[in-house]
Amino acid sequence: MSSMHAPFVFRSLSSWPFTTTLIFFPSWPFSFLVMLIMWAKSKTFLYTFCHLRGKLLQTWGVPRYGFMYFLPFAKDDINNQIEEAICMADRIGVKVLSLAALNKNEGLNGGGKLFVMKHPDLKVRVVHGNTLTAAVILNEIPIDIKEVFLTGATSKLGRAIALYLARRKVRVLMLTQSTERFKSIQQEAPLENQNFLCQVTEFLAAKHCKTWILGKWALPREQRWAPPGTHFLQFVVPPVFEIRKDCTYGKLAAMRLPDDVQGLGVCEYTLERGAVHACHAGGIVHLLEGWKHHEVGAINVDDIDLVWEAALRHGFKLI
Structure with a gap:
């Protein structure tokens, strides 16, 4: 559907933020055929x-x-x-x-x-x-926050966010099953900040944390572990479903x-x-x-x- 949002397909629609509209549905079979041709030739x-x-x-x-x-x-x-x-x-x-x-x-x-x-x-x-993506996410975190829960913690962005927050003396609950990758990142932090990085292996560990940074998809059952009033920041594509009415959700990092x-x-x-x-x-x-x-x-x-x-x-x- 989003391919039909291109300016050379529907110029007027492309001047507005993308959303699936009824006009796209009759064109879907044609766009599917074009997709196959592009895959082969373009x-x-x-x-x-x-x-x-x-x-x-x-x-x-x-x-x-x-x-x-x-x-x-x-x-x-x-x-x-x-x-x-x-x-x-x-x-x-x-x-x-x-x-x-x-x-x-x-x-x-x-x-x-x-x-x-x-x-x-x-x-x-x-x-x-x-x-800059990391900078945008970090600047959306209130300065007085003392603890965050981070998924996708050993990814490129997750690593940078964790190390930066550790320097700010923010406790980071890093969700990862790999102790080896966690230890590798922890050792990159200055010695006096390493104790601010904590490995956790399940969402249950964040049941009292009200700032979540999502770098991996979080299913509805996983989001339910967040306490009421939690703010979800995210760098996961596509964004997670906003199922919690008692929580707030940030959009993908943009400027x-x-x-x-x-x-x-x-x-x-x-x-x-x-x-x-x-x-x-x-x-x-x-x-x-x-x-x-x-x-x-x-x-x-x-x-x-x-x-x-x-x-x-x-x-x-x-x-």
Whole structure:
């Protein structure tokens, strides 16, 4: 359904946040056929563009759908599509290429590390943008919070959030079955902060914690362990079902673009016009700052505040 939200399909609808509407249903069989053709033949293509302070910002579409990223036999094909786009961007003089969405999945290409290692002479900077995503999530946590419950705790984002909160002396209940991965992250924290990271193996352990950060899907029965008044922050895709009426739910990390952006005629998926997901904003900040490093692989916790301050300085705002 969301593929029909593209500006070259229904331009008027694409100017509004995506939601499934009745007009999409008669077109579904045709879009399914197009999906099969694209899977077999299509290459990365220009999706939309806008301008910001004399710089051209383009969104390129990888002709693959979300479910394909979870098919083991499709992994190499998707990475080939992304690699071709990076090499083309390098040839035509693109300064920064932000991977976005599932294109930076750790299990797919190590958060973009695969491409940087394979092409060490790239002039284009490859960016996963997750440093700003982590910063947005962390800045939504009240400063006086003393304890959080974290799922997806050993993922790229989960690790960075846990280490940052430990530095703030916030107790982090890290849900993971892997003691080895937990210990590895715990040892990255300064010695005096390591006791703030605690491994838990079931949702029951968070029954008294009112701040949950979800990096993995939480089923309704798992959400029921949260006490009334809990606030759910999340970086899981797709977002969890909002089943608790006595709790509040945050949206996926996103930021509003600077006010001087020009030519923006479409909405980024379910976001309102002028807003983009935090990883997308992270790539734009990388360009505006003129940074020369790649942002791939593990998140550098020391860079979280640096990237956040740069985003605010350039006029990005929390939604």
